[in-house]
Amino acid sequence: MTDLSLELLPGIKLKNPVLTASGTFGYGSEYSPYFDIAGLGAIVTKGLSLRPKTGNPGVRICETACGMLNAIGLENIGLERFLEQELPLLRQAGARVIVNFFGNCLEDYAELAARLDGVEGITALEINISCPNVKAGGIQFGTDPRAAAELVGAVRRETSLPLITKLSPNVTDIVEMARAVVAAGSDALSLINTLLGMAVDLRRRRPVLGNLTGGLSGPAIKPVALRMVYQVTKALPEVPVIGIGGIVTAEDALEFLLVGARAVQVGTASFINPRAAAEIVDGIGSHLDSLGCERVTDFIGTLET
Amino acid sequence: MTDLSLELLPGIKLKNPVLTASGTFGYGSEYSPYFDIAGLGAIVTKGLSLRPKTGNPGVRICETACGMLNAIGLENIGLERFLEQELPLLRQAGARVIVNFFGNCLEDYAELAARLDGVEGITALEINISCPNVKAGGIQFGTDPRAAAELVGAVRRETSLPLITKLSPNVTDIVEMARAVVAAGSDALSLINTLLGMAVDLRRRRPVLGNLTGGLSGPAIKPVALRMVYQVTKALPEVPVIGIGGIVTAEDALEFLLVGARAVQVGTASFINPRAAAEIVDGIGSHLDSLGCERVTDFIGTLET
Amino acid sequence: MYLFEAEIIEKWQLAADIFRLRLRAGEEFIAAGRPGRFVMLAPVGGLYDPLLRRPFGIVRCGDGWFEVVIKAVGKGSRNLVGLPAGAGITVHGPLGNGWPQDESGEQPLILVAGGIGIAAIAPVIFARRAESETFLLYGAATKDELVLLDEFTTHDGRGPQIEVITDDGSCGRRGLVTELLLEKLEEYPGARVFACGPEPMLKGVQKVLRERDIEGWEGWLSLENRMACGFGVCLGCVQKTGSEPETKTSKVCTEGPVFAAGEVIFDD
Amino acid sequence: MYLFEAEIIEKWQLAADIFRLRLRAGEEFIAAGRPGRFVMLAPVGGLYDPLLRRPFGIVRCGDGWFEVVIKAVGKGSRNLVGLPAGAGITVHGPLGNGWPQDESGEQPLILVAGGIGIAAIAPVIFARRAESETFLLYGAATKDELVLLDEFTTHDGRGPQIEVITDDGSCGRRGLVTELLLEKLEEYPGARVFACGPEPMLKGVQKVLRERDIEGWEGWLSLENRMACGFGVCLGCVQKTGSEPETKTSKVCTEGPVFAAGEVIFDD
Numbered sequence A, B: 001m002t003d004l005s006l007e008l009l010p011g012i013k014l015k016n017p018v019l020t021a022s023g024t025f026g027y028g029s030e031y032s033p034y035f036d037i038a039g040l041g042a043i044v045t046k047g048l049s050l051r052p053k054t055g056n057p058g059v060r061i062c063e064t065a066c067g068m069l070n071a072i073g074l075e076n077i078g079l080e081r082f083l084e085q086e087l088p089l090l091r092q093a094g095a096r097v098i099v100n101f102f103g104n105c106l107e108d109y110a111e112l113a114a115r116l117d118g119v120e121g122i123t124a125l126e127i128n129i130s131c132p133n134v135k136a137g138g139i140q141f142g143t144d145p146r147a148a149a150e151l152v153g154a155v156r157r158e159t160s161l162p163l164i165t166k167l168s169p170n171v172t173d174i175v176e177m178a179r180a181v182v183a184a185g186s187d188a189l190s191l192i193n194t195l196l197g198m199a200v201d202l203r204r205r206r207p208v209l210g211n212l213t214g215g216l217s218g219p220a221i222k223p224v225a226l227r228m229v230y231q232v233t234k235a236l237p238e239v240p241v242i243g244i245g246g247i248v249t250a251e252d253a254l255e256f257l258l259v260g261a262r263a264v265q266v267g268t269a270s271f272i273n274p275r276a277a278a279e280i281v282d283g284i285g286s287h288l289d290s291l292g293c294e295r296v297t298d299f300i301g302t303l304e305t
Numbered sequence C, D: 001m002y003l004f005e006a007e008i009i010e011k012w013q014l015a016a017d018i019f020r021l022r023l024r025a026g027e028e029f030i031a032a033g034r035p036g037r038f039v040m041l042a043p044v045g046g047l048y049d050p051l052l053r054r055p056f057g058i059v060r061c062g063d064g065w066f067e068v069v070i071k072a073v074g075k076g077s078r079n080l081v082g083l084p085a086g087a088g089i090t091v092h093g094p095l096g097n098g099w100p101q102d103e104s105g106e107q108p109l110i111l112v113a114g115g116i117g118i119a120a121i122a123p124v125i126f127a128r129r130a131e132s133e134t135f136l137l138y139g140a141a142t143k144d145e146l147v148l149l150d151e152f153t154t155h156d157g158r159g160p161q162i163e164v165i166t167d168d169g170s171c172g173r174r175g176l177v178t179e180l181l182l183e184k185l186e187e188y189p190g191a192r193v194f195a196c197g198p199e200p201m202l203k204g205v206q207k208v209l210r211e212r213d214i215e216g217w218e219g220w221l222s223l224e225n226r227m228a229c230g231f232g233v234c235l236g237c238v239q240k241t242g243s244e245p246e247t248k249t250s251k252v253c254t255e256g257p258v259f260a261a262g263e264v265i266f267d268d
């Protein structure tokens, strides 16, 4: 039996490299009827903001070719209810918890990080930088290396928890973004978040989504995600990278590990098959077994080029 | 009957807004057995370089979810054979010809533009800026607004033909790129070129493509393409934009027109259905007819937001 | 909640683009499939177009099977109805809350169905055939789109009283189903109302009920918002609910699809 | 070149993952479908996964139909063989050059097939049954993967002389088909050779022929490079050809799939 456990970061040992992607796994408990969520590497929660957020009005999701657009608008229950209601449930279920969070401005991010610091039962923070900075005219933190680094630095100062920065793929140079946030104190990276897309309702002559544009996820984006993970792990081999984007099967996950991801997150696939993440854990195990691979870590990054 | 004809640029009248995408329509004559290519708005030829180019070794194409990756490596017959062999055939077939071209450095681009200038039977030039500048350490012209503007400026000085710049989607800010090349003298824009992607052969533990990465095209990228066309036409309403990316049906083409594209190009779809472009012309006609639309130009850009 | 692969036992074409599929399922699934609940369906096969599951009401259950009635409107539904008998469909469900259960069975019940909304209404009819005073008000664009009508009445004549109305007058009266509802409520002012159909119809029903002005309204609407997951994790299906200024967003998949008519706040 | 929608008239399972599909086609298509040419197939339906057509050899033609033999290896082929009889497939073809035609029919012909490569070899057998001295050397991983064997000989006993070899010795000798070729060429040094199979086999055949050292080699290989378009426009299928230093890239779809064995330059 291949040993699937690994250290994502020094001292942070995971049972296996399969995580769930933020915004696609609720707060975890929704999946308990389908499998034991303690069996996953970790649960990354729905993006959390300081205060509850109602999200976008109008149509929020729409299918595209082998993908989907979402414009949920980061609806979430807010920090307090999360700590009171959801975190205890996750801990009770025995899950490792990574908290994904975001803000409207640097100060919000920093405050959240400070308030999550030291909370028991949180393994790491994942900072979603694909948000507009409301205080700076709506320019995205996630597409400007300077803004991103400043943000990550501010958060870094507020927390002793391991910090994972989730990168936006809507950039010219993903490696530049990666370098910037690592230099600012990010311990690890997850990529990719959704590609910015749009869909049109021809009959109504309107955008399908209430929000006009939305985030593209699912198998359609896997080639872009694989490429970016490859570029970043190649340029920054010492930085742990979590691969995300269009992972549906164990084979998909293995491809990300092969190009250098230390772990993966399963997103959209969990909507279609609630057991997807668990099946991917099993599938990785049996594939590596059949290769005679002793440890999953022996497989990671072994792409021949 | 809706009048499908339109002026793409002042003085450049097309029968209809349906063009073929460079690299997916050969030099046009390959499609003559399937339909009358003179019935299209224009044929955009396979990217042309000064000298013939053999392209990449190894596997060059690979299917991905609702898309494909290609790493053809811009194989082409070179300027001379094009002018001697292919252009006469296209003219004989009565097709309107837009020549797509590229180089390895600014000087190559400029020389090509100069040599194509004044050649009879060429309606416009489409400059593919998604190429590495070999003389400047391989940095892509197409992802740096300054480099792109310089390139377009140099080409502009060499030709009196209408100049269309084809933009790469692998950038943070497509509007910035659009502004830069328009300021440098581009008359129109086509977007998008392919997204940079990668595929992995899990069994062989190697990249599928000989070239490691390739360009993602097909329905998978349509949401990204629509979004970028929308952003650019919104920001630069006076600049004609040709929409490209995942167009398979007349409905797809109409969506691009709706968000503001003055014309569209059909790419990957022509591989699957050689008659795709012709069927899209017909489909646009009957859709607009059924809406009681007199001119296709009345439909363009009428998305309600 | 179950997640399983089901064989299409049989398939019937009910109208030009409406099909009934009978799917194999286990006892526990069927026991949980009460009227108004739904399933998320996708063909077996591992292809990614269509990508997401699609929601359909559980129309009828039997021994080892249940049925869905699917109108082919886009690629997901077209793909499902194109599968032959014998093919496999993966089923996720039963999901959602279902219609409120009528403990007594004594209050008159008016069922309002618009178009394929009949799929959500039908299971109530099958469950209530033994009881009295059920009225089905069924509207459709045209005669050919009225489906299942011959199954609502048992061989010995039990079943709802049915009134039909079509946009083109090809069957029943010409007009909208809300007209029938208004009339019926005059006759049975204390009746409960269940409605499912296109949003404009539901708005009409809500208006009629609002004007009736009875405490609690005694009306329920089954919504059909777009869904990505069907079990409460994507937040894609939310509906504005409550009453101003105390509004919130509710997940149609888990808090619905059936809502008290007074709770739903439609966009204008 | 035709582009049309064809019904699957009948479907046979030949091995665990190998199917024969008979497709309806018109006379002109059939007249053009000479041995070694191929078609690009995709299911009817407008879904985009799989996206591209897949190439398959024209195995046999009849009155109003032709047949393909498909081994399910990935999603494209799996999807096609999963279609039931009666379903539609869009056909683009016949494409490619086909095997060189034997004007006289008198020269001995050695056919070498590896695995599903038999699909490219079979039409030569069907076309040549009337003629003498055809030898089929057929290799496969295992007995169960040998297909079509019972069809190569007519009721009155005409057909090629067949020798079989398998990797595991489950049928015929244990070994590689190139061994059989070496032996047969000793017996018939002037024979022409047609081969189709996995790349390692084709390389082996090329080596054997190269060592034979006859002017012009008298051997042909049918290649199966990945294809996006099949008709010469994508440049995805190219193969290095010629001989160093005079090499070029050839499109397998239009200049092939059949190449003179000496022309093909395989990667090492």
Ligand SMILES: Cc1cc2nc3c(=O)[nH]c(=O)nc-3n(C[C@H](O)[C@H](O)[C@H](O)COP(=O)(O)OP(=O)(O)OC[C@H]3O[C@@H](n4cnc5c(N)ncnc54)[C@H](O)[C@@H]3O)c2cc1C
Residues within 6 Å of the ligand: A201, A203, C038, C050, C054, C055, C056, C057, C058, C068, C069, C070, C071, C072, C073, C074, C075, C076, C077, C078, C116, C119, C120, C223, C224, C225, C226, C227, C257
């Ligand atoms: C709880 C629930 C129960 C349902 N029960 C049934 C049923 O029993 N039988 C049945 O035939 N249908 C039912 N529906 C509707 C059915 O799910 C949709 O028709 C189907 O998902 C459409 O998918 P598609 O891919 O075929 O269409 P698409 O290609 O996705 O869309 C086709 C057209 O319908 C529109 N559309 C798609 N989904 C929605 C939506 N949810 N709301 C408004 N417009 C939409 C699109 O804009 C487009 O114009 C139900 C829906 C829900 C939420």
Ligand SMILES: Cc1cc2nc3c(=O)[nH]c(=O)nc-3n(C[C@H](O)[C@H](O)[C@H](O)COP(=O)(O)OP(=O)(O)OC[C@H]3O[C@@H](n4cnc5c(N)ncnc54)[C@H](O)[C@@H]3O)c2cc1C
Residues within 6 Å of the ligand: B201, B203, D038, D050, D054, D055, D056, D057, D058, D068, D069, D070, D071, D072, D073, D074, D075, D076, D077, D078, D116, D119, D120, D223, D224, D225, D226, D227, D257
């Ligand atoms: C001219 C021609 C004629 C052919 N005739 C037949 C035939 O008659 N019967 C038949 O069964 N097959 C034939 N093939 C092969 C057949 O086209 C492929 O098996 C099929 O396209 C694979 O598609 P897929 O989606 O099922 O597999 P994919 O999912 O695309 O691939 C499955 C596996 O096969 C590999 N692969 C896919 N395509 C190729 C390729 N072209 N070369 C090398 N490896 C590849 C992939 O790397 C992967 O490991 C022919 C191919 C060509 C070019």
Ligand SMILES: Cc1cc2nc3c(=O)[nH]c(=O)nc-3n(C[C@H](O)[C@H](O)[C@H](O)COP(=O)(O)O)c2cc1C
Residues within 6 Å of the ligand: A021, A022, A023, A024, A046, A047, A048, A070, A072, A074, A100, A128, A166, A192, A193, A194, A215, A216, A217, A218, A219, A221, A244, A245, A246, A247, A265, A266, A267, A268, A269, C234
């Ligand atoms: C409905 C939905 C909601 C999402 N919400 C968040 C979020 O709150 N925070 C975040 O960082 N990413 C969010 N994402 C992005 C995913 O975590 C993931 O990066 C993306 O979907 C790509 O992975 P996939 O292709 O496997 O879905 C969301 C994605 C979807 C589809």
Ligand SMILES: Cc1cc2nc3c(=O)[nH]c(=O)nc-3n(C[C@H](O)[C@H](O)[C@H](O)COP(=O)(O)O)c2cc1C
Residues within 6 Å of the ligand: B021, B022, B023, B024, B046, B047, B048, B070, B072, B074, B100, B128, B166, B192, B193, B194, B215, B216, B217, B218, B219, B221, B244, B245, B246, B247, B265, B266, B267, B268, B269, D234
């Ligand atoms: C095989 C292939 C070759 C291409 N070659 C070129 C090229 O030579 N020059 C160019 O500007 N674009 C080239 N493209 C990009 C297309 O013109 C088009 O921008 C892209 O494929 C997106 O459109 P689609 O999704 O409709 O295919 C090529 C695309 C493909 C698939």
Ligand code: FES
Residues within 6 Å of the ligand: C226, C227, C228, C229, C230, C231, C232, C233, C234, C235, C236, C237, C238, C251, C252, C253, C254
């Ligand atoms: S459909 Fe996903 S939350 Fe309701």
Ligand code: FES
Residues within 6 Å of the ligand: D226, D227, D228, D229, D230, D231, D232, D233, D234, D235, D236, D237, D238, D251, D252, D253, D254
């Ligand atoms: S397959 Fe496209 S050129 Fe040969």
